[in-house]
Amino acid sequence: MSGSSTTAATLSGTPLSALPVQAQPAATDLVFGIFNGQGQFVPQGKIWSGAVDKTGDTLSGLLACPIAPSAPAHLANKAYVDAMSGQVQGAVSTLVTQAQDAATQAGQAASGAAGAAATIVDAQKGTPNGLAALSASGNLLLGGLECLGVRNGHVLMTLELPTTDPGVAGAWWNNGGYICISQENT
Numbered sequence: 001m002s003g004s005s006t007t008a009a010t011l012s013g014t015p016l017s018a019l020p021v022q023a024q025p026a027a028t029d030l031v032f033g034i035f036n037g038q039g040q041f042v043p044q045g046k047i048w049s050g051a052v053d054k055t056g057d058t059l060s061g062l063l064a065c066p067i068a069p070s071a072p073a074h075l076a077n078k079a080y081v082d083a084m085s086g087q088v089q090g091a092v093s094t095l096v097t098q099a100q101d102a103a104t105q106a107g108q109a110a111s112g113a114a115g116a117a118a119t120i121v122d123a124q125k126g127t128p129n130g131l132a133a134l135s136a137s138g139n140l141l142l143g144g145l146e147c148l149g150v151r152n153g154h155v156l157m158t159l160e161l162p163t164t165d166p167g168v169a170g171a172w173w174n175n176g177g178y179i180c181i182s183q184e185n186t
Contacts, residue, residue: 139158
């Protein structure tokens with residue numbers, strides 16, 4: 001072949017046959033490779049020196065992961081965990097503040113409702129068709145005076161009756177220790 005030239009390339013290196021081979025049983029998951037300057041059979045999961053098995057292996061020294069995880073099973077570095085921890089603490093703090101505010105508002109609402117109920121009850125005491133108040137001893141109060149109560153199963157009237165005829169038909173009055181009923185209006 002005229003006009004063609006062939007150049008011989010010179011290759012340098014160590015032939016595979018000259019490398020020492022570490023003897024290992026050839027299991028089905030082993031691959032042959034050159035690791036640390038030796039031809040070796042290694043498990044597929046350990047194709048570089050120092051690989052860690054998924055289960056039952058031990059790691060000594062530091063392990064670094066410079067990126068944030070993008071799936072739940074991914075490794076997370078300290079900076080990512082610290083950032084998430086800060087976000088969680090902030091969210092928890094916000095929720096605690098909101099819960100405290102809600103409790104304060106509920107307490108104020110309950111206090112306001114109790115005050116309003118007391119005001120309504122007080123306004124109905126002693127009015128026609130309103131409420132009748134009871135004294136501390138459980139007697140009926142009319143016009144601020146205890147007038148009717150129950151003791152030992154007996155109804156008691158505790159009114160101080162006028163000692164002269166009031167001149168109001170049907171009104172009771174004390175006539176020297178006797179109860180009298182006024183007959184006429186005067």
